[in-house]
Amino acid sequence: MTEKMWLTDAMGWGCEAWGREGRPRRGVSRRGFLRGGALALVGTSVVPAFLTRAIYAEAGRAAQEKKRLLVIFQRGACDGLNVVVPYAETNYYRMRPTIAIQQKDVLELDGFFGLHPAMSAMKPLYDAGFLAIVPAAGSPDPTRSHFDAQDFMESGTPGVKSTQDGWLNRALQVEALRGAPSPFRAVALGAELPRTLQGKAAAVSVANLAAFSVGGRGAGGGGWPPSAVAGALEAMYDESADALLQSEGEETFEAVKMLRAANPAQYKPAQGVVYPNGAFGNSMKQIAQLLKANLGVEAAFADVGGWDTHQNQGAANGQLANRLKEFSETIAAFWRDMGDEAENVTLVTMSEFGRTARQNGSGGTDHGHANVMFVLGGSVRGGKVYGEWPGLNDEQLNDGRDLKVTTDFRTVLGEVAYKTLGARRLDVIFPDSQVEQQTFLNLL
Secondary structure, rough: OOOOHHHHHHOOOOOEEOOOOEEEEOOOOOHHHHHOOOOHHHHHOOOHHHHHHHHOOOOHHHHHHHOOOEEEEEEOOOOOOHHOOOOOOOOHHHHOOOOOOOOOOOEEHHHHHOOOOOHHHHHHHHHHEEEEEEEEEEEEOOOHHHHHHHHHHOOOOOOOOOOOOOHHHHHHHHOOOOOOOOOOEEEOOOOOOOOOOOOOOOOEEEEEEEOOEEEEEEEEHHHEEEEHHHHHHHHHHHHOOOOHHHHHHHHHHHHHHHHHHHHHHOOOOOOOOOOOOOOOHHHHHHHHHHHHHOOOOEEEEEEOOOOOOOOOOOOOOOOHHHHHHHHHHHHHHHHHHHHHHHHHHEEEEEOOOOOOOOOOOOOOOOOOOOEEEEEEEEOOOOOOOOOOOOOOOOOOOOOOOOOOOEEEHHHHHHHHHHHHHOOOOHHHOOOOOOOHHHHHOOOO
């Protein structure tokens, strides 16, 4: 393929999405995006310099092999209706008299939806074509239990409580081989390995890179103690005469040695990048360290809590706005920090369910159904809102109270796993589902 041919193909698509009435519509093309002047952003703090390379040259095979998937879980059920605001829906304002985001305050997306004003840090990523948005996404299971809903989404088997492993671990098991796997092939930030990464494929949890606190689960389901200090681990590994113990601890020990060689204590983000203070900002900063240290990370996971807004949720300002500001600024900082390497990263967000369409008597929202997912990356066909919008008229609501799910969350996760990790066995990743290539939204 010549450079000229690639330019026409990659920058001239018009990916099909769905209109508000359920009719297919064409998205803004990359050619239109370029004509709109987005190239003027190249070299600024918003758009990594790789965009210029993407215009003039085809990405090589080596770049494909370096692609990494980052999953972010918003625990507590984020209110998607106030994150991506359907301001053209009259009933949205009727149902939320004090917490609705007024049209004058939203960050305009497409003439129907707008972002919450606290998410201004992520808006340029949408405008530049790197951020795709999927409203009305979620699990087909109707549970309103945080525990069950999170478990179903992390296992990838809604309604089935007996699943022992996570969808991302299964994706790694069927992923196209990239050579000898690294101890950091799959990594989660936190003291314990999340359900998403539990399973036969080796994965580690990292509580703190600088302190070398490493825990995890090895291939075959063997476990290591979470938050084990590197020095104690080393001593145990050296002194133990038990071959089985040594075998189970070997990958963790190797991971500690790799971390030490990478010297995370000396890491400095890219010039001008400042991560928000807090657990989520720290997690994303450490993920950036791991990715930029070339430790062989293929999949990473982080979570962020604080989304359960039953009371005093607020509108353009308040509790939810504060959470969204930290969330969006952290993701934007990570994107800028990765620089050219963001070309090979796909980031996807999810939350266990949305919240009620109507506000409650405490100025908040209760447990609902459909939510919103974000997909960010160098290969993402962004600058568009994807999926079918079900509407917010009373007769269109799920159980008369919630936004309906029109995009199964597994459809989004299946596409990013297929196109980022090369995980082709969708029937293994999401058993007993309808997820297949034909159902993809073509986000990437």
